Amino acid sequence: MVAPHSESRSTLATISRTVRPAELPVGAMLELRPNCECCDRDLPPESTEAMICSFECTFCRSCVESKLKGRCPNCGGELVSRPRRPAEKLAKNPASTQRIFKPQGCAGAAE
Numbered sequence: 056m057v058a059p060h061s062e063s064r065s066t067l068a069t070i071s072r073t074v075r076p077a078e079l080p081v082g083a084m085l086e087l088r089p090n091c092e093c094c095d096r097d098l099p100p101e102s103t104e105a106m107i108c109s110f111e112c113t114f115c116r117s118c119v120e121s122k123l124k125g126r127c128p129n130c131g132g133e134l135v136s137r138p139r140r141p142a143e144k145l146a147k148n149p150a151s152t153q154r155i156f157k158p159q160g161c162a163g164a165a166e
């Protein structure tokens with residue numbers, strides 16, 4: 056007779072240690088979105104071409120200057136250069152990987 060070891064339970068006394076006091080609240084840092092909403096160009100965290108509004112709508116500099124005239128097509132707010140996050144911070148606080156692409160909003164803003 057061979058008894059399987061399926062029921063071996065280890066003591067889970069370490070659970071209380073894994074509960075962290077306070078995670079950083081979501082939204083405490085910039086998302087650093089990976090692309091321009093207008094042309095879908097890649098905007099990596101170290102890019103100096105990335106510009107954002109106060110809601111973090113993210114665009115490349117050429118779209119901001121040529122199509123958007125410095126204004127966010129989503130909220131009408133001003134667009135400013137996105138600060139770059141130091142590489143060592145990126146390791147712990149990685150940039151967003153969720154691409155947002157809304158070219159129709161950009162077309163509306165063009166004159």
Ligand SMILES: [Zn+2]
Pocket residue numbers: 091092093094095096114115116117118119
């Ligand atoms: Zn663009």
Ligand SMILES: [Zn+2]
Pocket residue numbers: 108109110111112127128129130131132
């Ligand atoms: Zn916006």
